Amino acid sequence: MIVTLAGGVGAARFLAGLVQVRDPRTCTAIVNVADDIVLHGLAVSPDLDTVTYTLAGEIDPERGWGLRGETWQAMDSVRRYGGISWFNLGDRDLGTHLYRTHRLGEGAALSEVTAEIVRAWGLELTVLPVSDDRIETRVVLRDSDAETAAGGEVSFQEYFVKRRHGVAVSSVRFVGAAAAQPAPGVLDAIGTADLVVIAPSNPIVSIGPVLAVPGVRDALIARRERAVAISPIVGGAALKGPADRMLVELGYESSVVGVARLYRELASVLVIDHADRHLAPAVEDAGMRCVITDTIMASPDRSAALARTTIGVHE
């Protein structure tokens, strides 16, 4: 059994590679839910959906989020009314949120609904939200902007989408995390995994909330010798999103060494890109064994190759 801690795009691509080289029935993804947002009354779970849509081969290849063949009629109507238009929801994608909202309203747990959605796309791996409880990443902005004073707090999506992660962050917190329970199966999956992978996701706001759920970090520490992390930082930069700036703004180093310092208690190996081979000694000094490979998942083949290398680390 291989358990992968996952955020959005990077994790989804890794998982898509993984299920090419391993029986998907032996793969479990434990996915961040702290980016989830209620919009127009609908429960939107961006990371869960990115994972599902990517594995289903239905992610829009140009945008990198949402579904292929998407239309935007509902958003056009919302715009007519002057409603919330900074977060685009495609018409096909809306069906997912309608279904999830309906089922949650019936009292189903997010983990149940997620399993139903994953099954409906014909996927055989297990996708677990890290928790069925509401966890909400709040981002404290360093400077004032049009809507928020310096030190003002916004939701993750207001930071990430509305402000296009173009503003400096002074801290983040995960509201609800301390009181959250791991979803059924999460701790057990980690505890019995042959291999735990920390996917190349934002360490602060994608993996951070997963680790903040009580019990998860300890379960990982116990599996350190069977765990491997893949650096989301390549050549000092994030391939996508604000992980690099965020690391620096929060006092970490935006490098594979900075990543190693964040993960060294949780995983014994860090997979880094060839571009960072000169930093391998520093990673080892930081306490993680280093594996150097091509980590840029520009194609399904490269994702599969990265997955193959990653799962070979402890074999």
Place this chain on the structure above:
Amino acid sequence: MIVTLAGGVGAARFLAGLVQVRDPRTCTAIVNVADDIVLHGLAVSPDLDTVTYTLAGEIDPERGWGLRGETWQAMDSVRRYGGISWFNLGDRDLGTHLYRTHRLGEGAALSEVTAEIVRAWGLELTVLPVSDDRIETRVVLRDSDAETAAGGEVSFQEYFVKRRHGVAVSSVRFVGAAAAQPAPGVLDAIGTADLVVIAPSNPIVSIGPVLAVPGVRDALIARRERAVAISPIVGGAALKGPADRMLVELGYESSVVGVARLYRELASVLVIDHADRHLAPAVEDAGMRCVITDTIMASPDRSAALARTTIGVHE
């Protein structure tokens, strides 16, 4: 000022005729909300939207509900998941429900949100939900069916859409009506109207809930001599929907005479179709003055003609 009590399609067509012959700024529609339903977490108001879309010239002419140029991508996704698919929501239409749900979630009253939506479509008449409070038509079925025992109760939309109003009704009730407040402006509009029109809508489930809101019936009784009703029954049948069967099932007569008996306290005149001219004496015997005209609004011109005749009744 002309105030029209309105349900869905028939009322919407009448109002579309009315605003051709009268300055829309002098027209107010007071609309049924007891058909409203929460679906997938979204607040859906079918009668309000039918009125708005029709007046905006955007109602789908073939279906008679929803918007022109509609697509169904969200519903296709919902079906993939096995979600609620018996109530079709088009993608364009969904934008209206998203906006309404968002604004209600912010604490706005339905009447405020309705005004915003009506304005966004460029309409100049006033559209008021009869109440900002939740009123829910519950339909008691006479016979058992696959989902409900005899005497079982379903929502209006479960009766109307899911069962295509093809089952017998033994009673209806309007949950919440007795405790509901008229929306701001409703009683005042009726009290100061030069003319009150009861549109050709289902007397039981469209006009019935409007009358069930405390204060509305009394306000109408006080304006009886300035009020006119248009029969939704022509030749003993409803032009659309189950009004005819429902009247019979609930012990009324499915005829202009049956309609007159329901409305005679509220309006002094009943407008009936040429097809029912032989029943004019019986209507007058029932206590309403009778005006005979063409009530079948098969075109905008005919809607305008019916409106002209209707507003001429008390001039």
